Amino acid sequence: MIPSSFAYAAPATLRDALSLLAEHPDDTKVMAGGQSLIPLLKLRLASPAVVVDISRLKALGEIEETPSAFRIGALVTHDRLLGDEAITEQWSLVRDAGEELADPLVRNRGTFGGSLAHADPAGDWPAVALAADAVIHVQSQRGAREIPANDFFTYLFTADIADDELLTHVELAKPLPGTVTAYVKIDHPASGYAVAAAGVSLTIDASGTCRAARVAFTGVATTPLRSAAAEQTLEGSTIDAETIQRAVDHAADGINVIGDGYAPVDYRRHLIGVVTGRAIRRALDRRNCTPDNHERPHT
Numbered sequence: 001m002i003p004s005s006f007a008y009a010a011p012a013t014l015r016d017a018l019s020l021l022a023e024h025p026d027d028t029k030v031m032a033g034g035q036s037l038i039p040l041l042k043l044r045l046a047s048p049a050v051v052v053d054i055s056r057l058k059a060l061g062e063i064e065e066t067p068s069a070f071r072i073g074a075l076v077t078h079d080r081l082l083g084d085e086a087i088t089e090q091w092s093l094v095r096d097a098g099e100e101l102a103d104p105l106v107r108n109r110g111t112f113g114g115s116l117a118h119a120d121p122a123g124d125w126p127a128v129a130l131a132a133d134a135v136i137h138v139q140s141q142r143g144a145r146e147i148p149a150n151d152f153f154t155y156l157f158t159a160d161i162a163d164d165e166l167l168t169h170v171e172l173a174k175p176l177p178g179t180v181t182a183y184v185k186i187d188h189p190a191s192g193y194a195v196a197a198a199g200v201s202l203t204i205d206a207s208g209t210c211r212a213a214r215v216a217f218t219g220v221a222t223t224p225l226r227s228a229a230a231e232q233t234l235e236g237s238t239i240d241a242e243t244i245q246r247a248v249d250h251a252a253d254g255i256n257v258i259g260d261g262y263a264p265v266d267y268r269r270h271l272i273g274v275v276t277g278r279a280i281r282r283a284l285d286r287r288n289c290t291p292d293n294h295e296r297p298h299t
């Protein structure tokens, strides 16, 4: 189908972009890589009066590393993030997820920020952001806000970002020593999107006790979300076979699991346990592989 007509603007500065968004907040759509927005326009599921293409805002395409964090610009493409060795060596789940996200064409155009703002309930980066406790930064003419990933995804394709706000960058703190991570996805054979996927981050001390656990899912509910039950099972425990099984058994507790023709609720609930167990084991396999007990690169 052909999109309904719209005005197009490609501002060269963040200031101009924010001013355009402030002018027509209800009737304007930001376009980053266009990999989700353009199909929506073509299907007329979105019919904005104005499309603000932010691809000329080069500063939003940078990754900056500080001693304590990575600052990932909203326009960093999936491929660029996947190619960042400093990030993928410290956060292996970024590599796991990036390698399985869509295809090379989409990875070359689609952006990290666009994926988070789009808030697809089956998107891969949202689960990574949740598992890594990322902080999402947005800006408008009214000022700047930072939102923990855990509060960002509010409903189906809906994030805590107002019509006049632009997602500018995402802050990913460097993992604490002893942290291992992994992402495991069971994808739909036709679309490649997650039927169920888990992102896991475990911080394990020298005695083998798990001090902090994040277990996040995508593809299983109306939003990407964390499993409080699985995290509570893991935290304070030694991660042995029995603990993993308990996390698997309780991973779906409290989650309003969705079903469809391909994966009815009971099957998807089962898959939540499967991806939880696989992700925990994949993360544990990465323990003790580097001198400082951080992760080794994904193999």
Ligand SMILES: Cc1cc2nc3c(=O)[nH]c(=O)nc-3n(C[C@H](O)[C@H](O)[C@H](O)COP(=O)(O)OP(=O)(O)OC[C@H]3O[C@@H](n4cnc5c(N)ncnc54)[C@H](O)[C@@H]3O)c2cc1C
Residues within 6 Å of the ligand: 029, 030, 031, 032, 033, 034, 035, 036, 037, 038, 054, 074, 100, 101, 102, 103, 106, 109, 110, 111, 112, 113, 114, 115, 117, 118, 120, 122, 123, 124, 125, 161, 165, 166, 167, 168, 191, 192, 193, 194
């Ligand atoms: C064939 C195909 C397969 C795919 N498979 C997968 C997959 O397996 N896993 C997966 O996770 N994704 C998949 N995707 C989606 C892809 O990852 C998109 O790139 C991503 O969802 C959106 O990023 P984008 O930069 O293209 O955003 P756009 O399409 O430009 O925008 C998407 C939405 O986010 C808003 N937006 C974008 N950037 C900003 C910003 N900085 N501030 C505020 N709002 C913003 C837009 O207004 C729009 O509503 C697939 C896409 C295609 C076409």
